[in-house]
Amino acid sequence: MDMKRRDFLKIAGISTIAGIGAPAALQVLLKGEVPASSFASGGAEEETGHGVAAPVGRRYGFVIDTRVFAKDQGLAQKCINACHRIHNVPDFRNKKDEIKWIWETGYANAFTSKSHNLRSDEVHHRKYMVLCNHCDNPPCVRACPTKATFKRPDGIVAMDYHRCIGCRFCMAACPYGSRSFNWRDPRGKDDKTGRYFIERKHLNKDFPTRMRGVVEKCNLCVERLAKGKMPKCVEEAGNSGAMIFGDLNDPHSEIRKVLASTFTIQRKPELGTKPSIFYIV
Amino acid sequence: MYDGGKIVPGLIIFVGLMTFPLWYNSGNAGPAPKLEKPAGKTACVKDTHFMRTSHMVLLNQWRDTVLRDGDRTEVTAAGEKYEKSLMLGCMKCHSDKKKFCDECHQYAAVKPYCWDCHFPPKENL
Numbered sequence: 207m208d209m210k211r212r213d214f215l216k217i218a219g220i221s222t223i224a225g226i227g228a229p230a231a232l233q234v235l236l237k238g239e240v241p242a243s244s245f246a247s248g249g250a251e252e253e254t255g256h257g258v259a260a261p262v263g264r265r266y267g268f269v270i271d272t273r274v275f276a277k278d279q280g281l282a283q284k285c286i287n288a289c290h291r292i293h294n295v296p297d298f299r300n301k302k303d304e305i306k307w308i309w310e311t312g313y314a315n316a317f318t319s320k321s322h323n324l325r326s327d328e329v330h331h332r333k334y335m336v337l338c339n340h341c342d343n344p345p346c347v348r349a350c351p352t353k354a355t356f357k358r359p360d361g362i363v364a365m366d367y368h369r370c371i372g373c374r375f376c377m378a379a380c381p382y383g384s385r386s387f388n389w390r391d392p393r394g395k396d397d398k399t400g401r402y403f404i405e406r407k408h409l410n411k412d413f414p415t416r417m418r419g420v421v422e423k424c425n426l427c428v429e430r431l432a433k434g435k436m437p438k439c440v441e442e443a444g445n446s447g448a449m450i451f452g453d454l455n456d457p458h459s460e461i462r463k464v465l466a467s468t469f470t471i472q473r474k475p476e477l478g479t480k481p482s483i484f485y486i487v
Numbered sequence: 488m489y490d491g492g493k494i495v496p497g498l499i500i501f502v503g504l505m506t507f508p509l510w511y512n513s514g515n516a517g518p519a520p521k522l523e524k525p526a527g528k529t530a531c532v533k534d535t536h537f538m539r540t541s542h543m544v545l546l547n548q549w550r551d552t553v554l555r556d557g558d559r560t561e562v563t564a565a566g567e568k569y570e571k572s573l574m575l576g577c578m579k580c581h582s583d584k585k586k587f588c589d590e591c592h593q594y595a596a597v598k599p600y601c602w603d604c605h606f607p608p609k610e611n612l
Contacts, residue, residue, distance in 0.1 A: 358557055366554050367604065412575060414604040432559045 264360040266340065266426060267454040267482035268440075269464050274448035276332045281448060282310050285335070285439040292438050293425075294415045296392035296403035305386040307424040308337040308439055316485075319476050329487060335449075337439070338363060338384040338424035339473060339481030349379035355421075361454075361482055362426045372419040381477050384423050391418040454482060520594045523586035530565035531580075543599070546573065573601060578608045 275282045289295070289308050296305055310333040314322065317334075344363045346355050354369035355376050377385045392415050395402045404415065413429065416422050427437035435441070436451055443449040452461030464470075470484035488494065531538050533545065549571040552558040561568040562576075570576040581587045584607035592599065 356555065360557070364554065368550060368554075411606045411610065414574065414606065417600075417603040428557070432557070 263455065264453045265342075265455040265482065266361050266431075267452065267461060267484065268337075269450040269461055269468075269470060269484045269486065270335050271448050271450070271486045272332060272334050273486060274443075274446050275335055276328070278446065278448070281443060281446065282333065282335050285442045285449070286310070288442040289424075289438050291408045292410050293413055294392070294404050294410055295422075296388075296390075296415075297405075298390060298403055299396075299401075303389045305388065305392070305422060306384075307422075308335065310334065311336050316473055317471065317487075319474055320471065334485065335439075336382065336384075336473070337483065338426070339382055339479065339483050340424075340426055342480035342482065343478060345379040345381065345477075345479060346376035346385065349375040351375060355423075358428075362428055362431075363423075364425055364428060365421070365423055367414075367416055367420050367422070370420040372421065374421060376421055381474050381479065382481075385421050386423065387421050388416050388418050392416055517594070520590040522590055523583055525580035525582065528565070528580050532562045532564045532569060546577075546601075549573075549576075574605050574608075582608045584608060 286308050290297070293307060295307055298304060313320075313325075313330050313332065313334060316336055340361055340363045342361065344355075344357055347357050347363060350356075351373060352369050352371055354366050354371070355363060356366070357363050372387065374387055377383075377387060390403070392403055427435070430437060440449045440451040450461050450464050452459040454461060454465075456462065464486075465484060468486050470486055472481045472484055475481070538545075553571050559571060561570055563569075569579070578584070584602075588599075588607075
């Protein structure tokens, strides 16, 4: 055959490249796939918030009526104290080390994506009760390398403190700042004042403390739910209607009735985490 | 070998001294700890042998079923129901951590870190 070595190499090279590229190209054509677009880019579907949530089994959620909290100034603090006491949440009196399970924050921090233009002054200056959103699609669970934080079938995002290695990936992943790290031993006391971080008289000996070096967060009172009780904050808010707790998957539950009849918003719905806490503003 | 007469006996004495604790205590594990058992109770959730050797396995299983599977069904022993919990189960009967847990853990040189978070029954922090 009359072929120069140079020509042979050219043909061999081209056919090799074609051979490598073809299967990939073919696969794209066969599946008709397009490259995944960023989930966080938003869009009408994500803006609707909860979207198509897992419709099976129980799915716990809250409705927080911020108008009630605005009227009753002491109520929020009452709920916060009750929660923090029964769960032995330490108070380090230091913003940097702060441990929060449920707390109050300003409008701009709570609802970062809502229009801020020409909003009512009252709404702007009101404090909003925030806690772990127990998302349907929790980013913290994906970020945790040891599976110390996990989503239970009933939608509660729980922490297994035995497994937490304190890497704080979950804190970086959580868009709501709902997780706190124990920089100090919660059972210890302040070196200067001798004040215990958990007041001795408020110590709840039926619930463990945490140790230094673990991340902690709201557990939606799983230990109470297991005994048929309401979460402590809801119990504390009583029948003021400030906090409504229930099964989002039960069409006859009180929470669903409230959700069906009132306009509610969620925190950062555009992120697609599908929070299960709804706010009446 | 130079100075073999000094080195060899020296080595023998050295090895003998180093291994002294081993052969002096061989076959003698010291007095076994006497644990204070809960008064008025005859049966634990599992038999004595299992509890003695594998209570930590059981505790880990309980921890996983309760925390991760959300299965808090109570365990029954001798007709009584107990919560699957260290603080709310075990320590309700074994109400003296020092005389029950520590006694043996010290003897076996085991340092569990349960109590970094959980409360022993008579804790006065």
